[in-house]
Amino acid sequence: xxxxxxxxxxxxxxxxxxxxxxLPLIGLLCFLTLLSSAVAVSYPYLAKLLFDSIQAALExxxxxxxxxxxxxxxxxxxxxxxxQIVAGFFPAIRGATNSFLEHIIRMKYFRSVLxxxxxxxxxxxxxxxxxxxxxxxxxxxxxxxxxxSGIFRAVESASKIGFCMAAMFLLNPKLTLYSxxxxxxxxxxxxxxxxxxxxxxxxxxEAISSINDRLEMSFSGVRIxxxxxxxxxxxxxxxxxxxxxKSTEMAAVKLETVLTLIDQYVDYFAQIGVIFAGGLMAxxxxxxxxxxxxxxxxxSMLLFPMLDIPQLFLSGKRAFVNIDRLEQLREFPIASAxxxxxxxxxxxxxxxxxxxxxxxxGRKENALDNVSFRVSKGERLCLIGPVGSGKSTVVKLLCxxxxxxxxxxxxxxxxxxxxxxxxxxxxxxxxxxxxxxFTGTIRENVAFGSLAPDCAVTDEAFADAIDTARMGxxxxxxxxxxxxxxxxxxxxxxxxxxxxxxxxxxxxxxxxLLLLDxxxxxxxxxxxxxxxxxxxEASVDTxxxxxxxxxxxxxxxxxxxxxxxxxxxxxxxxxxxxxVPAYAEFMAHHLSR
Numbered sequence: 267x268x269x270x271x272x273x274x275x276x277x278x279x280x281x282x283x284x285x286x287x288x289l290p291l292i293g294l295l296c297f298l299t300l301l302s303s304a305v306a307v308s309y310p311y312l313a314k315l316l317f318d319s320i321q322a323a324l325e326x327x328x329x330x331x332x333x334x335x336x337x338x339x340x341x342x343x344x345x346x347x348x349x350q351i352v353a354g355f356f357p358a359i360r361g362a363t364n365s366f367l368e369h370i371i372r373m374k375y376f377r378s379v380l381x382x383x384x385x386x387x388x389x390x391x392x393x394x395x396x397x398x399x400x401x402x403x404x405x406x407x408x409x410x411x412x413x414x415s416g417i418f419r420a421v422e423s424a425s426k427i428g429f430c431m432a433a434m435f436l437l438n439p440k441l442t443l444y445s446x447x448x449x450x451x452x453x454x455x456x457x458x459x460x461x462x463x464x465x466x467x468x469x470x471x472e473a474i475s476s477i478n479d480r481l482e483m484s485f486s487g488v489r490i491x492x493x494x495x496x497x498x499x500x501x502x503x504x505x506x507x508x509x510x511x512k513s514t515e516m517a518a519v520k521l522e523t524v525l526t527l528i529d530q531y532v533d534y535f536a537q538i539g540v541i542f543a544g545g546l547m548a549x550x551x552x553x554x555x556x557x558x559x560x561x562x563x564x565x566s567m568l569l570f571p572m573l574d575i576p577q578l579f580l581s582g583k584r585a586f587v588n589i590d591r592l593e594q595l596r597e598f599p600i601a602s603a604x605x606x607x608x609x610x611x612x613x614x615x616x617x618x619x620x621x622x623x624x625x626x627x628g629r630k631e632n633a634l635d636n637v638s639f640r641v642s643k644g645e646r647l648c649l650i651g652p653v654g655s656g657k658s659t660v661v662k663l664l665c666x667x668x669x670x671x672x673x674x675x676x677x678x679x680x681x682x683x684x685x686x687x688x689x690x691x692x693x694x695x696x697x698x699x700x701x702x703x704f705t706g707t708i709r710e711n712v713a714f715g716s717l718a719p720d721c722a723v724t725d726e727a728f729a730d731a732i733d734t735a736r737m738g739x740x741x742x743x744x745x746x747x748x749x750x751x752x753x754x755x756x757x758x759x760x761x762x763x764x765x766x767x768x769x770x771x772x773x774x775x776x777x778x779l780l781l782l783d784x785x786x787x788x789x790x791x792x793x794x795x796x797x798x799x800x801x802x803e804a805s806v807d808t809x810x811x812x813x814x815x816x817x818x819x820x821x822x823x824x825x826x827x828x829x830x831x832x833x834x835x836x837x838x839x840x841x842x843x844x845x846v847p848a849y850a851e852f853m854a855h856h857l858s859r
Contacts, residue, residue, distance in 0.1 A: 275589060275590065275593045277585075277586050277589055280589055280593070281413060281417075284367060284370060284371060284413060285413075287367075287370045288363065288366055288367065288370070291359070291363055291366070292363075294359065295356070295359060295360060295363060295414070295418055296418075296421070298352075298353055298355065298356040298359065299356060299418050299421050299422045299425065300421075300425055301349060301352065301353045301356075302350075302353035302356050302422060303422055303425035303426045303429055304349075304425075304429060305346055305349045305350045305353055306426060306567065307426060307429035307430055307433055307564075307567070308346050309343075309346065309563070310433070310559070310560040310563035310564055310567070311433050311560055312339065312342055312343060312346065313556070313559060313560060313563070314437070314554075314556040314557055314559060314560035315339070315556070316339045316556070317554075317555060317556035317559060318554050318556040318557075319339070360414055360415050360418055361415070363414040364410050364411055364413075364414045364415055365410075367410050367413045367414055368403055368404060368409075368410035371403050371409065371410060371413075371592070372399055372400075372403055375398070375399060375592050375595055375596060376399060378595060378596045379395060379399070379595055381600065382598060382600060383600055383667055383668065384662065384667050384668065385598075385627055385668075386595075386598050386600075388627075389598065390595070390598075391475070391479040391482075392479065392482045393475060393476070393477070393478035393479025393480065393481060393482040393483070394475040394476075394478070394479055395595065396478050396482065397471070397474050397475040397478045397479075398475070398588075398591050398592055398595060401471075401474055401478070402471060402588040402591055402592065403588065403592075407580075407581040407584055407585075408584065408585070408588060409585045409588040409589065409592075411581075412581050412582060412584070412585035413585070416578055416581045416582070416585065417578070419574055419577075419578070420574065420575060420577075420578035422571075423570070423571030423572075423574040423575055423578075424571070424575065426567060426568070426571045427568060427571050427572070427575075430564045430567060430568055433560070433564065434561060434564055437553070437557050437560060437561065438547070438552075438553055438557060438561070440547075441540065441543060441544055441547065441553070441561060444540045444543050455525065455528055459521070459525065460579075460583065462521065463521060463525075463579075463580060463583045464583050464586065464587060466514070466517050466518045466521050467518055467583055467584045467587045468587045468590075468591075469514045469517070470511070470514040470515055470517075470518050471587055471588070471591060472514075473507070473510045473511035473513075473514045473515070474511060476507045476510065476511070477507050477508065477511055480503065480504050480507050481504075484500060484504070522580055525576060525580065526576065526577070540561070540565055541562065541565065544558050544561050544562070545558065614643060614677065614678065614693055614778040614779065614809070615642060615643050615678050616640060616641065616642040616643065616677075616678060616809070617640070617641055617664070617675070617676070617677050617678075617779060617809065618638075618639070618640040618641075618675070618676045619637050619638050619639050619640075619660075619663075619673070619675055620638055620673050620674045620675070620676060621636050621637070621638055621672070621673040621674075622634055622636070622637045622638070622663065622670045622672070622673035622674070622675060623635050623636055623637070623670065623671050623672045623673055624659060624663060624668060624670050624671050625671055631832070632671075632832050633656050633659045633832050634656045634659055634660065634663075634670075634832045635831075635832045635833050636673070636833065636834075637656070637660070637673075637829070637832070637833070637834055638673075638834065639827050639834070639837055641779075641809045641811060642809060643778070643807050643808075643809055644806055644807050644808070644809065645809055645810070645824050645825070646810045646811075646812065646822060646823040646824050646825075647809075647810070647811045647812070647823060647824065647825050647826070647827060648811075648812050648813075648814055648819055648820060648823040648825070648826045648827070649661075649811065649812065649813045649814070649826075649827050649829065650813075650814060650815070650826060650827070650828055650829070650852070651828055651829035651830055651835070651852070652830060652852070655829040655830055655831060655832065656829050656831075656832040657783075657784075657813045657829055658699060658783055658784075658813065659832075660811075660813075660829075661696070661781050661783045661811065661813060663675060664694070664779070664781055664811065665691065665694060665696050665781065666682060666687050666690055666691060669683060677690065692717055692775075693777060693778040693779060694777055694778070694779045694780075694781065695715070695772030695773060695775055695777030695779070695780045695781065696772060696781045696783075697765070697768045697769050697771075697772050697780075697781065697782050697783060697785050698768070698783050699783040699784045699785075699813070701756070701764045701765050701767070701768035701785075702756070702768075703752050703756030703759075703764055703767060703768070704752075704756075705751075705752065705753065706751070706752060707746075707748065707749045707750060707751055707752070708741060708744075708747075708748045708749070708750050708752065708767065709723075709728060709748040709749060711752060711756075711767055711771060712728060712731055712732065712767060712770045712771050712774055713728065713774065714771055715731075715770075715771035715772055715773075715774045715775045716774055716775060717775050723774055727774055727776075728748070728774065730773075731770040731771075731773040731774040732748075732770050733800070734769070734770070734773050734797065734800040734801070735766040735767065735769040735770040735773065735797065736766060736793050736796045736797065737763065737766045737767060737770055740763060762789060762790070762793070765785050765789060766789070766793065768785075769782075769785065769797065777808060778807070778808060778809065779808070779809050779810075779811075780801070780808050780809070780810045780811070781810075781811050782810065782811070782812045782813065783813045784813045784814060784815065785812075791818060794816070794818065794819065795822075798819075798822035802822075810823075817853070820840045823840075824839070825837070825838060825839055826838070826839065826840050826843050828843060828846070828848070828849045828852065830848060830852075835848045835849060836848065836849040
């Protein structure tokens with residue numbers, strides 16, 4: 267989705283909402299972070315006190331006092347060392363929390379994507395969605411890393427800077443002010459460049475999405491690429507996408523490098539100035555050797571945190587891009603949202619279209635215009651009409667994949683918009699025009715249609731579904747039978763076999779409403795006759811709607827709905843419809859036997 271800008275959300279509130287999922291762990295990390303910083307800062311200060319105490323004891327000439335000082339400070343150093351052991355768990359817990367937060371984010375937005383309707387998937391490319399749910403979240407320096415390691419590294423650095431500055435002010439305020447000289451300059455640099463950084467990271471993530479989208483199209487369309495001998499052509503497409511990613515990646519790297527160098531050298535020059543100033547003050551006797559030693563250690567300790575804070579700024583800008591891209595998925599509007607309180611009827615008796623009109627987004631003409639019909643329990647309805655007449659759109663509306671722009675779809679007199687979508691789909695079996703099978707075994711693909719939460723299916727239900735779809739003899743010929751592993755999108759079986767497995771998947775849930783979208787195109791006359799006769803035997807209470815281009819299908823249905831240009835041109839039995847000139851002409855010229 268290249269043209270729409272990413273969603274902008276309050277990033278702080280978004281981060282807090284994710285943190286609340288693991289709040290005790292976040293609290294523990296805060297404690298360990300501050301403890302680790304306090305322990306690290308305490309060493310130079312304790313060393314300063316030790317040196318000054320030893321110097322005072324030596325100047326007084328009291329050797330026993332010097333020994334007592336060493337003993338006392340040895341205990342202090344042991345106590346600080348024990349605290350450091352406890353704080354040492356901090357990196358491991360931080361790494362584990364990265365993984366926890368990654369899981370939370372990915373599941374949250376994956377659930378959001380599954381709730382979207384078909385308009386979402388027509389807007390966002392598959393490779394783009396995959397990138398947002400994987401590359402945008404995973405690993406350094408992306409979102410999950412930033413939410414824990416990135417932020418808490420910055421908290422550790424900021425707390426070390428704070429503790430160091432507090433200790434340095436206690437030691438000598440004048441010398442401490444020298445160390446603060448580079449701070450305004452660094453803040454000014456990052457303030458001026460923040461928008462440019464955000465834009466650079468956003469363009470880079472879009473380029474990564476394009477690469478993944480190109481890969482997805484390459485693998486799913488590899489047969490077409492090879493059939494057209496278009497490997498070289500497609501390779502050039504891929505090279506163009508790679509060149510774009512390289513350009514955006516290098517732009518982001520250059521920007522990060524320049525900002526890091528500016529910060530690094532500003533801090534180095536300030537450090538050199540403080541060392542010279544502190545050395546001069548020690549020579550003049552304005553500070554003790556112990557104080558100068560502590561200052562030198564604090565300056566060395568400040569170097570990494572001063573460099574780490576800008577890295578938080580950079581990784582934060584990248585993470586904010588990732589957050590906005592994820593929120594763009596979540597905020598994409600859903601055409602219809604059924605009430606959670608209204609339940610689907612327990613005993614289905616009919617479904618009815620009442621003056622339904624629908625238009626696809628971006629189209630000028632309605633796909634359906636004032637369509638009305640009714641299908642009752644046990645009844646078979648066949649949808650026919652020219653290509654583009656709205657047959658598949660009717661099926662999609664019946665699956666609650668779209669909502670009508672006007673009119674109503676009623677189930678037992680209840681408007682479909684008031685029925686819980688999951689409950690309604692649970693009573694519906696759907697076989698699409700282009701069947702899709704998943705990577706897995708035959709049994710797993712059929713069992714996917716089961717209403718059980720774990721997709722469990724009994725041997726009897728599985729066998730009945732396979733037999734009704736007339737897939738039993740061919741499945742028995744496979745070396746591994748029902749455990750035969752299917753390739754991506756079912757590539758290891760024929761088109762007709764995929765279609766029949768899709769039929770079995772729909773039947774295994776014992777649907778009250780069965781939707782068959784032009785499946786007879788992949789079935790021969792014998793398989794079609796077997797399927798329809800078995801449906802009459804096994805599913806006498808099932809309402810069935812069949813989209814077909816075959817005249818033979820009309821023998822197995824009770825009524826025919828003839829659509830032309832999205833409108834109802836004829837509705838009734840085949841014999842009744844023959845009295846309509848448009849229907850009779852279509853029968854004569856368009857339907858094959």
